[in-house]
Amino acid sequence: MQRVIKLNLINETSSVFRRSLSIGRTASYQSFNVQDQEDFQKRVLNVSTPVLVDFHAKWCGPCKTLGPRLEALAAEKLDKFHLAKVDIDNVPELAEEYNVTAVPSVIAIKGGKVEGSFVGVLDDDKLRAFVNKLIGE
Amino acid sequence: MSTRSLLPQFFCAVERRLTLGIAHRTSCTKTVIRRVSYLKQKSVIALTRRHLISDIQGFIPCQRYTTSTMAPVIPKGDPIQIVDNLIKNNRIAIFSKTTCPFCTKVKELFSSLNLEVAVIELDTRDDGADIQDALLQKTGQKTVPNVFVGGEHLGGCDSTIAAHQNGRLEFLLNKSQAGPKAEMPDDVKYDYDLVVIGGGSGGLAASKEAALLGAKVAVCDFVVPTPIGTTWGLGGTCVNVGCIPKKLMHQAAILGQSISDAKKFGWDVPDSAKHNWHTMVEGIQAHIGSLNWGYRVALREKKVNYLNAFAEFVDPHTLKTTDKKKKETTITSKYILLATGGRPRYPDIPGAREYGITSDDIFSLPYHPGKTLLVGASYIALECAGFLAGIGVDSTVMVRSILLRGFDQQIAELIGSYMAKHGIRFQRGYVPIKLERIEEGSPGRIKVTSQNEVGELLEEEYNTVLFAIGRDACTNNIGIEKANVMLNPRNGKVICDEKEQTNVPHIYAIGDILDGKLELTPVAIQAGRLLAKRLFGGGTMLTDYVNVPTTVFTPLEYGSVGLSEEDAIAKYGANDVEVYHSFLTPLEVAIPKRDDNEGYAKLICVKSLNEKVVGFHILSPNAGEITQGFAIGLKLGATKADFDNLIGIHPTIAEVFTTLNTTKSSGADVLQKGC
């Protein structure tokens, strides 16, 4: 696993590593935009770390509320899970594969298997509970 | 011609088969055309009359009588039967009058084509008037000639000549010759039951309905980017670059008007209220994005295979599809539905494609368009000019001749003058001949040179030039010749019968590419759904293309259903048409004190049909909402008295139709006056 020491805003097409300052030490979390099915296979299905997949769309208002909150949770939990963001208009095949009909839709994947999912914006407690279950906290 | 076959002709003394040129099959391979002159034919009849006297004795009047070489000649009886039988039993049936020059013209046309026709001369029989009434009931056409080909109503002289020129006549003749449609061989296995080319209004409706009925369906939809690179998602013209964004921009403009009216109603609105182009475009595009997604999900849920790829014919049952990554796939289908819609036309002048835009670009334009020239007199040109001006864009409309061709011209002019009063500049009589870029940018600066009929030149600078001079059917790049589908050579549209079937039995067409039909979303949807039901659900209902309501969303909306005043007069004659009308001022504008008497309402009635209303027209705010409901009245054959008996809803604009009592012919003043 790559460790990033500096504040490192790599362009959106590759993994975005951000430094989390919330716990007062230099650390990283992984949040990235999924490019295509191959990318998804490599970075979501083939990894052992749990991954939250956020299916979203540019035109979706609620996605703009949920997105930053997922991002914040990922930053807080550091490497305990990764955040994979799928723009359903860019990679519709994935949305289809996971039968996404409305956005935002979030699915939790561990070891290539779907562990849970929800649709819409969850309040903070529920969201935290969902993530905690995924990472076993 | 056998003497026997002439018997009933003589007996009834009025039906006569005009044999202008008979194709006699003398052997299996050779066809000899024998032309019989009109005169010669008359003498044949005269001659046979005498010989037939004895036969006549045994003839029972009113009996159907057919022979293999003759049209069934229908004796007197039920006029509706007479009409139906002549149409049913003859490839070409003409209801005519011996004294009518247009009838002669039509007969001469068929004669010049060596085609055999069956004619009833209405003025030579005493039930002629009844037959004419029956024709009116059946076709809505009272005048003669009334021409039918292959069982389908063609219309009068002009429509017949037009049908000859645009390929429709040939289509109907071929079809009637082919006889009953050959059934599709069952042993051939195709990838799909139905492949729809075009995922727009019509294509989506048809594919979903067909899948629901159990057919295996794919829909191909691919958007070829505009010259400046605009592209969009699934759903076709209406959702992405038509009805939806247009109506939303219209709404933006209406809100602008409301904001300024609001002050007079006591709202403290700052004078600085300004419109932000980006916010509007972002909002509209977000909504469209969600619609695109919704269509995708709907296809998935209905198990329609969506192929985001461009489709073209390889042969009549095979299509090649090419996706964004240029990957090619071949698919076959039992039935193929063409629903490719249209795209805006560019004029053939220097700079048009390089520097001009169209309605395909305006709704997602990433920058404020600045000073804008709209070229064209179509409803799209006027609507775009209307909403642009309404949100504060400096807008000019350049028009070669009349506004809104095909629409009621009195109303078209009222729309023009209303728009002119509300800050839209019209340059009439000019066409652009050249566009030059003066400065790049977003927007840049473009010099437009235009010219009028006498050659006078006009030069002016604009930031944006939008062409709305018409739309071309997307039929020229789909290998249609490989499927032998007939097109109207004048406009590239697909010729179909009333079942939306082309000359190739397993290929159908709906929506904007259908020749001679309306270019409207609900029409395409209805045609798609009913066609799918007929193909896969045993349905029999046909799309009714008559009395379709429509609305032009200019600043003052214009709703109509039925005939324009011009068309009503052409169809029924000026003496038989009565127009009831009134100007109107909506209550809402009374306090802001604007637009006195700018609205207008008229009903067009046919006197001889008990004042049946054949045209409904309203120019007012919310005309679309008003027209939709009244349209059912026209569909059900409402008369002026029905409108008079209806009680109004007060206070509304629509109530004006319950109290229209001034006729246009009276010349009385219809301006609403006073406080």
Ligand SMILES: Cc1cc2nc3c(=O)[nH]c(=O)nc-3n(C[C@H](O)[C@H](O)[C@H](O)COP(=O)(O)OP(=O)(O)OC[C@H]3O[C@@H](n4cnc5c(N)ncnc54)[C@H](O)[C@@H]3O)c2cc1C
């Ligand atoms: C500015 C504007 C405003 C309008 N406003 C209204 C309105 O207010 N009310 C109304 O009723 N109608 C309106 N219309 C008309 C309406 O949009 C059309 O009548 C309607 O969209 C026609 O539907 P269709 O199914 O025939 O084709 P379309 O909706 O045009 O769909 C055709 C689809 O086929 C695709 N396609 C074409 N060729 C191929 C190919 N070879 N392979 C794959 N895909 C292909 C196209 O990209 C397109 O997506 C408006 C149109 C415009 C331009």
